[in-house]
Amino acid sequence: MTLPSDILDKNRKTLVELLLKEIPPELNLASIEFEGPEIVLYVNNRQAIVKFLDTIKAIAKKIRKRVVVRASPDARLPPEEAKKKILELVPKDANVDPNSIVFDETLGEVWIKAEKPGAIVGKGNIIRHFVLAETGWRPVPQRASPLESKMLNTIMSNLLKQSKYRLEFLRRVGERIHRDVIFKNNYVRVTALGGFMEVGRSAILVETKESRVLLDLGINVGAIHDPLKAYPEIDLDAIRVDELDAVIVTHSHLDHVGVVPLLYKYGYRGPTYMTKPTRELSAIMIQDLIQVARREGRDIPFGEKDLSTMILHTIPVEYDEVTDVAPDIKLTMYNAGHILGSAIVHLHIGMGLHNIVYTGDFKYSSTRLLDKAVSEFPRVETLIIESTYGATKQQSRQAAEQQLVDIVKRTIERRGVVLIPVFAVGRGQEIMVVLNEAIEKKLIPPVNIYIEGLINEVTAIHTEYPEYMSKSLRDAIYRGENPFTSEHFKIIEGDVGRPDIVEDRPSIIMATSGMLTGGPAVDYLRLIASDERSSLIFVGYQAEGTLGRKIKDGMREITNVVEGKVEVLKINLEVHSIDGFSGHSDQTELVRYVLNIKPKPRNIILNHGEPNAIYTFARLISRAVRDPSSGYQTVPNIFTPSILDSVNLTASR
Amino acid sequence: MTLPSDILDKNRKTLVELLLKEIPPELNLASIEFEGPEIVLYVNNRQAIVKFLDTIKAIAKKIRKRVVVRASPDARLPPEEAKKKILELVPKDANVDPNSIVFDETLGEVWIKAEKPGAIVGKGNIIRHFVLAETGWRPVPQRASPLESKMLNTIMSNLLKQSKYRLEFLRRVGERIHRDVIFKNNYVRVTALGGFMEVGRSAILVETKESRVLLDLGINVGAIHDPLKAYPEIDLDAIRVDELDAVIVTHSHLDHVGVVPLLYKYGYRGPTYMTKPTRELSAIMIQDLIQVARREGRDIPFGEKDLSTMILHTIPVEYDEVTDVAPDIKLTMYNAGHILGSAIVHLHIGMGLHNIVYTGDFKYSSTRLLDKAVSEFPRVETLIIESTYGATKQQSRQAAEQQLVDIVKRTIERRGVVLIPVFAVGRGQEIMVVLNEAIEKKLIPPVNIYIEGLINEVTAIHTEYPEYMSKSLRDAIYRGENPFTSEHFKIIEGDVGRPDIVEDRPSIIMATSGMLTGGPAVDYLRLIASDERSSLIFVGYQAEGTLGRKIKDGMREITNVVEGKVEVLKINLEVHSIDGFSGHSDQTELVRYVLNIKPKPRNIILNHGEPNAIYTFARLISRAVRDPSSGYQTVPNIFTPSILDSVNLTASR
Ligand SMILES: [Zn+2]
Ligand SMILES: [Zn+2]
Ligand SMILES: [Zn+2]
Ligand SMILES: [Zn+2]
Ligand SMILES: [Zn+2]
Incomplete structure (x- = not known):
């Protein structure tokens, strides 16, 4: 087998020697590489991988490093064959999209998009390792989100295009991480x-x-x-x-x-x-x-x-x-x-x-x-x-939610529009969950919740990573009860008729930016500012100097320049600011x-x-x-x- | 004229342009160099230098830099001729040693050793500049010390040997100091x-x-x-x-x-x-x-x-x-x-x-x-x-001096030896001045003061630089009343008979090291430790663990190994520690x-x-x-x- 391409320094040499002693010969080791924080074992006998999973886990624990097993390039099935195999091996209820199985030849990885990515991994990674043993490709599951994130697609396709550089980069980082030092810090x-x-x-x-x-x-x-x-x-x-x-x-x-x-x-x-x-x-x-x-x-x-x-x-x-x-x-x-x-x-x-x-x-x-x-x-x-x-000090989350529901309820009852300016990343998704639950629990009537701005892209990312959310939300999503895909949410994209939207009464509008410094929120405010039945609700911090802060502090007239004309807007809607959602x-x-x-x-x-x-x-x-x-x-x-x-x-x- | 050898960056260019505008053409400028923190004007017309001294001083003030004028190498007299001229120009009472006039061709400097180096400089540097104008060499006066410092001689001769490198070094530093920066620190x-x-x-x-x-x-x-x-x-x-x-x-x-x-x-x-x-x-x-x-x-x-x-x-x-x-x-x-x-x-x-x-x-x-x-x-x-x-808190200097004089006086009266361990650099010279004055003022009888160790070399350096001492001491030395050359001091060099010295009673011995960690002081202590008439006086800090500290803290027996034999010494002499000399x-x-x-x-x-x-x-x-x-x-x-x-x-x- 080959050692990492460059001459090993002492620290890595020791690790490699330790590994060589411990790795079962049956795996037929092709090479050992340091890739970023991981130590990658490239083996020729991919079929033996599953058998020795516990052995390798024990080795990793012993040397206190992240150890990963891959089939050596020669030991991988051709992509088309591998694809067939994968579709056989992966449980049907994972709902794999056959058109989104992508092979990264440099890293020996196969990206598999599925509605239930967890099913590709399996309990204790077992299915993941079966795929590896049978095809020679290491599966990287991805969630097929009901809300598509453009950014995520761009990121993944760029990473794929540059995977050769990325392998070099990871090996360079691996060398650096494992360089020799005298541990007398x-x-x-x-x-x-x-x-x-x-x-x-x-x-x-x-x-x-x-x-x-x-x-x-x-x-x-x-x-x-x-x-x-x-x-x-x-x-x-x-x-x-x-x-x-x-x-x-x-x-x-x-x-x-x-x-x-x-x-x-x-x-x-x-x-x-x-x-x-x-x-x-x-x-x-x-x-x-x-x-x-x-x-x-x-x-x-x-x-x-x-x-x-x-x-x-x-x-x-x-x-x-x-x-x-x-x-x-x-x-x-x-x-x-x-x-x-x-x-x-x-x-x-x-x-x-x-x-x-x-x-x-x-x-x-x-x-x-x-x-x-x-x-x-x-x-x-x-x-x-x-x-x-x-x-x-801030009020409790429960009190904040109660206050929000109360204001929304009253506004709906008088057939007004509720406008909630939100930040792209932060409280937006939280407010969505609160409002959806309030409708489900019949605390407020089922009105349309229009959502416009960067917040939608961010919501899509949330649905890609349920494992990073609270246990209860994560479990709900795994059960198929994804609050972000609720029928009450109306996602606004492209150039829509905002004047038409504010005619849908009563309704709720969530839009960026959170401090009214720009974005669709400002446009919506112009459309409903003079309407006494409507409400503006701040749920986040309003910084000094922003329009949001001025209105929060009591300003009741906005001067705007629209298409060259000066427009003075009376603010007659109710203005509320709720702390506790921070x-x-x-x-x-x-x-x-x-x-x-x-x-x-x-x-x-x-x-x-x-x-x-x-x-x-x-x-x-x-x-x-x-x-x-x-x-x-x-x-x-x-x-x-x-x-x-x-x-x-x-x-x- | 030539600009500094390398390409000038903006900062130095600006300075040079300013200088070129201001420097009188009559000086016939040969070049401008940045040497360390100084800007050196090399001029061809050395005779004109004195005439424009004030002009150059004004320029220096204007640009807030140290400006120095030297004759260009071509405008310097040959060393032998220059030497004759120097001996003519410098006032006789400077007492120049003709054998110690040394020329540094690279820097265009002439080192002149004299008993009164101030006389070579003259009021407002006037004689220094006359020498420069007449010979083309910039005089560097040095004090001919009555006590010779070997270290100073070594330093000066080494600097002379390497003067070519030193010029390069100074020009490199000059470039660095005057490099371009954006002053928005x-x-x-x-x-x-x-x-x-x-x-x-x-x-x-x-x-x-x-x-x-x-x-x-x-x-x-x-x-x-x-x-x-x-x-x-x-x-x-x-x-x-x-x-x-x-x-x-x-x-x-x-x-x-x-x-x-x-x-x-x-x-x-x-x-x-x-x-x-x-x-x-x-x-x-x-x-x-x-x-x-x-x-x-x-x-x-x-x-x-x-x-x-x-x-x-x-x-x-x-x-x-x-x-x-x-x-x-x-x-x-x-x-x-x-x-x-x-x-x-x-x-x-x-x-x-x-x-x-x-x-x-x-x-x-x-x-x-x-x-x-x-x-x-x-x-x-x-x-x-x-x-x-x-x-x-420490007692006052006067109180400390009084205490010292009292102890010395009593010891002399009973025909004992006073042993004062001293640090090489620090209080030694101070104690010398105090004891000498006490003798001059007849507060104590005129006994021999033996001085041994590195302190003598340090005293020599003191006499080279009276301008760094207190005004009163400096003035005394200028008047020819150098306390360090007092007849009472007996400088011990080489292998002398220390047993003979302690037989000269009463007397005072000052010796290193200050904390009795080694050096002649320890030897002297051995010789007089058992003598009840003698005194040991600490005038400086005694660090934990040193022999000085142990004795100061009350130890009254020293075990020594001398030439393989164990020797136990009773300490019977008086032990004193005086604070206030720090x-x-x-x-x-x-x-x-x-x-x-x-x-x-x-x-x-x-x-x-x-x-x-x-x-x-x-x-x-x-x-x-x-x-x-x-x-x-x-x-x-x-x-x-x-x-x-x-x-x-x-x-x-
Ligand atoms: Zn932050
Ligand atoms: Zn943050
Ligand atoms: Zn210090
Ligand atoms: Zn110091
Ligand atoms: Zn000190």
Whole structure:
């Protein structure tokens, strides 16, 4: 058999020798490759794979690595034959679409779209492995969504086109991850590059003696005209793109992922780790950012090409799965409860030297869509926690839902239109579920719910990844009760007659943008603003300066310029603002998280908040952790860094 | 005329164009070169130089640069002719040694050794310039010291041998300093690399968007067996030797300069800035460090070659003189009052964006040897202050002197020997001045004062640089009353009969090492330990674990192995320890410095102290600056960083 193409350094040599000793000769090993965080065994005897699955699992556990088995290229059936075999092997109720079976010759993978992708995998991956044994192709199941995501299709077909490069890329990353190091790390430090004492442009650099990893790399969209405030401090010398080991993205909001394409434009060719939903949603968000900027004639320092490069170098990870991202850093992502695919990042550093939990944005209570954020970890020495609502309390989710249903009910009763401006990614899907359930439970009459804007594309992504949603929602979807495909939803695409839609009374309209800064929502508002029977309901944050904020604060006249003419609009509809739908933990939840997290950290670093939120939160937890019943044996260090401060986590203080 | 050899970038082009416009044609300019921080005008008409001195001074002021005029090589007299001319021109009472006139053809300098080097310079540099005009050689006066420094001679002859390389080096540095930058700096941050929450291995990295500068780079000699604690964190990625603009050394103690040679071993070829006395004393200290390590069979990761490389790349600066060290950083050194040549560093960054004062080690009261540290600066936003005695008060200098004189007097009266262990660089010269004055003033009888060890070499350096000592001492030396050449001092060199010396009773012996860890002091102690009439006087800090500390703490028996035999020594002599001779500010002086500094900083960073000293000092000043009468309009931020923490000085907090 052949060893990896290049000369092995010591670390990989040891691993390979260990593997050679353990792998049953019957498999007839062709080669061993390090591809990204995975070690891939290419075997000639594909039929033997299933027999030795447990053996290989045991080996993987022993060497604490992700081990994957593939048939060597010579041991694969020709695609047409393989396709026939697959259609035989896969259970009928998976509902495979025969026209969407696609072969990736470089990676030896076959992508199979099915209505029930889980059936392709089978319990304990058993069917997946049967397909591999019988055809030599490794099946990658995909969900045939009832709502088609254009973005996902584009991403997948691009990845397929570039699969040769991608294999090279993965092998390069694999080498880097498993490079030799001396494991006598003596420090771990984090540097605030953005999103400290502020919200927007989140970015944290984690450095050890061996490695450098970025946690998030966001843009402050609100400050986009001021490069000094819009982008994180990535021209700091500590970030040299050629020596960066990994970018880790918690979720798809632009304040966390928006600047990653710029890094690739600067020449970064290393991996970016995120969940699959985050990859898809990020692509949607960033593409929209670029397109809006172009439409408005604003400069943005990267384009769609850089976004594609980012996607090409993205390595998806799943919740609760341990992944090597550097010789001395293991990454695990946990559910953050914030938006679809959002993650709390856990870094295990230097064979136990230090463990970091970075919450990203998180919600420490369950919602319709998502389970509550995880708060238990194998180890934690440092907690980096978001503080958006460090100074704000919100009403409960139940109260918020009740308030929404009440307003909608009253508006329907008087035959008005309910307009709910929504963000593309965030609360939109949540509100959809609430409204649908309210109709099902007959709390409100069955009216049409019109949905227009980017939110539809995002809903499609949700239906592709039920496994990232709350257990109850996921189970409902598996049972075939997908709330997003409810008959009550009317998806508006292309140039429709909005004036006709507002004539369908009573009805509900959900449209972007969430703060009335543009998009169809503004158009709908113009059409119903003067109607006293209708209602405008804000369910999200309205930033200073936006039309949404002005109306929320009491402005009752809008001046618009439409086709050259000045139009003054009286606002006679009811205006409501409902708090409690936020995807962020409120003050009470934040403090509770610090008290509940297991085990207890000895450093707590506050980020993602305005100074008032940060300092209020710091004061609260500083008091809380001193309570003998708090569970904190020793008082942790609390840090409130500013941008470009670094904190040495391993210093004794 | 020729422009600098390489293609000029914009910044230097602008400077050159400005100069070309302003320089009188009569000078007949041959070329303009950027040599280190200086701009050198090479002129063909050397006779015209004196006439235009004021013009050139005005130009220098206008462009805010150091401008130096030299005759072009073609316009210089042949060395023999020049020598004759020099002996004619220089006032007779300078007492020039004709055999020590040395020509450096590459730099166009002539080194002239004289008893009164000031006479070669003349008031307002006038004689210096006459020599230049008449011979074409730029005179560099040197003091013919009554005590010869071997180290200084070695340094000077090495520099001469390598003067061609040095010219290339200076031009390379000149290019780098005047490189093009966009002056829109938006941050200044400092990183603690060593000497924070501890004493030893002082090192601070200052970073701007354009530049990187190191302040000090010391070794923790006490931890020399543990590389993780002995050396600063210079393998941090932020320090890339090829992108470092400058190393700035405050003074010659090993905890501030000891690791600079290692940087050159790592490949650094940029400049190190320090005062001339610091250069000479550092060479002595580092050479001793290397030799002792070799003698004791200990590993030290650099050698004499690296020390020479450091000296070769050292650019001397004088107190109160502004020097460009990076495109956006100007350095000024001020008297620190700690040891000869010690400096407080002032950095003026980014055309006024930020100003840093770093005290290094400093004494905020005057001593026999040195004036009190400077506390007034053009601007200060950040003060980085040493905290060695943040938790300790010391008696006054007068009280300490009185105590010393009393003990010596009593010992002499009973015909004993006074043994004073001293550090090579530090209090030795101070004690010498005190004892000499006491004899002159007849406070004690005129006994012999034997001096042995490295202290003698250091005393020689002191007499070379009277301009770095206190005004009163300097004036005395100019008047010919050099206390260091007093007849009472008997300098012991080579293998002398120490038993004979202790027979000269009564007498005083000053010898290294200061903590009785080795050196002649230990030998002398053995000889007089059992003698009840004699006295042992500690005048400096005795570190944990040293023989000095044990005796100070009450141990009255020493077990020695001499030539294979175990020898038990009873200590019967009187043991005294006098505080108040320290070169560090004590607690009261530290607090007073924070209150007196002008203008008032808005950030105060504490370093160079054990945690207890740091926290005590932080508490004291945090209270002091809140007093309305403190002069602080707003309460400054007080930082107590650990190693590898960074502080963004320009963040709004
Ligand atoms: Zn978010
Ligand atoms: Zn966020
Ligand atoms: Zn010192
Ligand atoms: Zn020191
Ligand atoms: Zn000191």
